[in-house]
Amino acid sequence: MARAHTPARKAAISAVAWTVALLIFFPILWTVLTSFKTEGQAVSTPPVFVFFDWTWENYATVQERSNYARHAMNSVVISVGSTLLALLIAVPAAWSMAFSPTKHTKNILMWMLSTKMMPAVGVLVPIYLLFRDWGLLDTLGGLVAVMALINLPIVVWMLYTYFKEIPGEILEAARMDGAGLSAEIIHVLAPMAVPGIASTMLLNVILAWNEAFWTLNLTAAKAAPLTAFIASYSSPEGLFWAKLSAASTMAILPILVLGWFSQKQLVRGLTFGAVK
Amino acid sequence: MGAIALQGVKKSFGGVAVIPGVDLEIENGEFVVFVGPSGCGKSTLLRLIAGLEDASGGMIRINGKDATALPPARRGLAMVFQSYALYPHMSVYRNIAFPLKMAGVDKAEIDRKVRGAAATLNLTDYLDRRPGQLSGGQRQRVAIGRAIVREPAAFLFDEPLSNLDAALRVSMRLEISELHQKLGATMVYVTHDQVEAMTMADKIVVLNRGAIEQVGSPLELYRSPANLFVAAFIGSPKMNLIEGAAAAAHGANTIGVRPEHLTLSREAGDWKGVVTIAEHLGSDTFLHVEGEGVGAVTARVSGEFGAGPGDTVHMTPEAGRVYRFGADGKAMA
Amino acid sequence: MATTHTRAAARLTLAPSVILLLAWMAIPLAMTLYFSTLRYNLLMPGMESYVGVENYGWFLTDPAFKAAIVNTLTLVLGVLAITLIGGTALALLLDQPMWGQGIVRLLVIAPFFVMPTVSALVWKNMLMHPVNGLFAWIAQSLGMEPVDWFAELPLFSIIVIVAWGWLPFATLIILTALQSLDSEQREAAEMDGAGPVSVFAYITLPHLARALTVVVLIETIFLLSVFAEILVTTNGGPGTATTNLAFLIYAQALLQYDIGGASAGGVIAVILANIVAVFLIRMVGKNLES
Structure with a gap:
């Protein structure tokens, strides 16, 4: 807007925006603060905000008692593994749809999108039974496969929209310049595709990390990722808020940082390229 | 090579x-x-x-x-x-x-x-x-x-x-x-x-x-x-293409005259018309003329030409610069 | 580019994605359909028998089903209302010049990255707990009676928790759309004598229409199957007060082991989701053409 903004107006807007932003962020901040309190301080009334005896004890306890590291590792394996698997399947598909589209390309894309619309509960029963019969319940392999499949449409779509932005003329220029197929891929396509693939990866890791329907229903103790592990705090004994906070902080911080880096891609990925 | x-x-x-x-x-x-x-x-x-x-x-x-x-x-x-x-x-x-x-x-x-x-x-x-x-x-x-x-x-x-x-x-x-x-x-x-x-x-x-x-x-x-x-594609402004009686007078289905090959006069000429728009470029003047019997015609006059909308002008195509086209669109010898 | 051998290559590169997705969708769906016509309980193995549409009749007339439908719709509509209105307001706010805009933005979108089980437990215990929760302390400090959120307003509490997670999503998308608004359009409207309200109503809002529709459709898809938040807070209760369709089917299948009934519910859920999906797919498809 061409209007001149007075400093007073800017200050007022800043004040309102910061207040609202801190209110929205508060539950996360509160969780992080509580994770450094003793259990007594965690439930005290009136609550203590900053002036308490900071302690790392909860983090140690969470690890000791419930093997946090193992569940964190499960989360990493499931989110990264499913992402890599989905990329492996999706990259060639997105590639050929973007660079040599046929008259079916659009229909295939739309159909892939439609599979994402299917509610998980619609197939919970057969998937659960198949997993039980095939011995896949509570295994990392089973979850990696499921996560890769449920996110495959988003991965194909995101890659497709990124690949689509690589101008065809550049590939033609490379061919005129004497690049063979392998040189074309190594020197031209790959460097141009890497940012798109990396963004897709990032978003997919975030989505898989936070997925809490299949992970809750298909895992028990062994393969449970952090989503399921945290859920086990819903029926605890005794004082547990500080420990819950410590476990929660560890579960959300890494992904929060990743998420902050992927704001733009997030919009594009989750809207299937409809909003950029 | x-x-x-x-x-x-x-x-x-x-x-x-x-x-x-x-x-x-x-x-x-x-x-x-x-x-x-x-x-x-x-x-x-x-x-x-x-x-x-x-x-x-x-x-x-x-x-x-x-x-x-x-x-x-x-x-x-x-x-x-x-x-x-x-x-x-x-x-x-x-x-x-x-x-x-x-x-x-x-x-x-x-x-x-x-x-x-x-x-x-x-x-x-x-x-x-x-x-x-x-x-x-x-x-x-x-x-x-x-x-x-x-x-x-x-x-x-x-x-x-x-x-x-x-x-x-x-x-x-x-x-x-x-x-x-x-x-x-x-x-x-x-x-x-x-x-x-x-x-x-x-x-x-x-x-x-x-x-x-x-x-x-x-x-x-x-x-x-x-x-x-x-004829229509090459040249700027575009060649004027005229059909009807004016073309028949030249023994063609369509005749083409480039704007720069029209001579303008206030007194007399082959085609009479009224200026609708005059574009003064300094070096040239483009006149858009609604001609009687020939329709809208563009004329290009070298230098400044003192005519404005509503003025009556007379246009004469230069001899030997009238292109004649047959009914098939091809140039006639 | 498109020569014969690239066509063949295209088919080859597409095949894994298409076949896997087809298998993932078609096989379980067919099994769900099949199971929905059986009397099939995991506690009574070997007793499966064909019952036709009886499961549907049973599921549809179950009072819990009616409650679940109402709860599902309330949840979806409630969260949509909060996130759309709140998201638009927030996006308009964040689009203004201010100090520390980048940080404000980071703070606002943070909740989207919190896994549902964490947000549900944090809200349930540390914020909404009737005795030790922060809200109770605030209410007491203001001289009011603390609310026992999950006993008195269970569904509302869940709506708040879910909306907290989706508000950033709506904000981010609306903000992105807002920033793509050509400032000349706004300036033209201002030149034409439009005040801030008119500019919002006639320029900004129509420009946002597409982003808002996308938010509605995508959130609806996810909100129809809210599950984890319910599981770790109320377990569908008290009674069926917070049981939505997803939770009802889960309970039917994995708590009561009634595979037939749960499958019938699953088919119904698929049909409901498809009604939404048709609209979303049409929209994205239109975008693909432009």
Whole structure:
């Protein structure tokens, strides 16, 4: 807007925006603060905000008692593994749809999108039974496969929209310049595709990390990722808020940082390229 | 060395014949411009020569050898694309060096050639930049540099100036013409802008609906257009095409008179009319006249001509400058 | 580019994605359909028998089903209302010049990255707990009676928790759309004498229409199957007060082991989701053409 903004107006807007932003962020901040309190301080009334005896004890306890590291590792394996698997399947598909589209390309894309619309509960029963019969319940392999499949449409779509932005003329220029197929891929396509693939990866890791329907229903103790592990705090004994906070902080911080880096891609990925 | 010959070259996309069959000779060192309205097949024809499209029929010879089935890289041609198609992740230096690297040229030689091309194109200071940090004109030069270093048999240009602003377009036009004179290489240039075609070409190929309407030097096309299409396409402002009684008086179905070949008078002339709009350019005056019996006519008068809307004027076509066309649209002898 | 061998290559590269997705969708769906016609309980293995549409009749007339439908719709509509209105307001706010805009933005979008089980437990215990929760303390400090959120307003509490997670999503998308609004359009409207309200109503809002529709459709898809938040807070209760369709089917299948009934519910859920999906797919498809 061409209007001149007075400093007073800017200050007022800043004040309102910061207040609202801190209110929205508060539950996360509160969780992080509580994770450094003793259990007594965690439930005290009136609550203590900053002036308490900071302690790392909860983090140690969470690890000791419930093997946090193992569940964190499960989360990493499931989110990264499913992402890599989905990329492996999706990259060639997105590639050929973007660079040599046929008259079916659009229909295939739309159909892939439609599979994402299917509610998980619609197939919970057969998937659960198949997993039980095939011995896949509570295994990392089973979850990696499921996560890769449920996110495959988003991965194909995101890659497709990124690949689509690589101008065809550049590939033609490379061919005129004497690049063979392998040189074309190594020197031209790959460097141009890497940012798109990396963004897709990032978003997919975030989505898989936070997925809490299949992970809750298909895992028990062994393969449970952090989503399921945290859920086990819903029926605890005794004082547990500080420990819950410590476990929660560890579960959300890494992904929060990743998420902050992927704001733009997030919009594009989750809207299937409809909003950029 | 770069002679290109097309013999009955055809191209169809999914059963639709975009180019029904073209015969054309391009001689070594010639600057040939393909011109025509959008969708006339001029770019497709260029891409067929480049090898970016497979011909559906006919033969393409480069330097006498059949190149119809050769992949683009082995035809020895270089192309400058409309979008420049620079590699965004490579520096200017690496962009220009890329074709040499693909050809396996050794490093010292690459360096020599890249620096040589950069010097020719005033790009020396920009060799470390990425394409994203360059202006449109500079990108255009990089694209040309990438073409030059290969020392190709012929340069192919696909509407290379259409993304530049008007002033830059004029100066790049001159640069490309100078480059042609300096290198003496064959150049095939596609444009929809007849001014570019007229100013740059040794030979113009006018295309319409995938077929060649006329081939000739700019002045040949200006002086003796073969048909109505070429007559209307070449020249600015456009040739006035007049039908009816005025045409019949010349024994033709349609007659064409270029605006610059109309003599204006306030007193008397062949056609009487009323000025609707007068455009005063200083060096010229364009008068849009609603003529009696001849319809809307544009006249170009050299220098300043003191007429305004509503004034009555009389127009007389110059003798020998009236083009006559038959009912089939072809020029009559 | 498109020569015969690239066509064949295209088919080859597409095949894994298409076949896997087809298998993932078609096989379980067919099994769900099949199971929905059986009397099939995991506690009574070997007793499966064909019952036709009886499961549907049973499921549809179950009072829990009616409650679940109402709860599902309330949840979806409630969260949509909060996130759309709140998201638009927030996006308009964040689009203004201010100090520390980048940080404000980071703070606002953070909740989207919190896994549902964490947000549900944090809200349930540390914020909404009737005795030790922060809200109870605030209410007491203001001299009011603390609310026992999950006993008195269970569904509302879940709506708040879910909306907290989706508000950033709506904000981010609306903000992205807002920033793509050509400022010349706004200036033209101002030149034409439009005040801030008119500019919002006639320029900004129509420009946002597409982003808002996308938010509605995508959120609806996800909100129809909210599950984890319910599981770790109320377990569908008290009674069926917070049981939505997803939770009802889960309970039917994995708590009561009634495979037939749960499958019938699954088919119904698929049909409901498809009604939404048709609209979303049409929209994205239109975008693909432009």
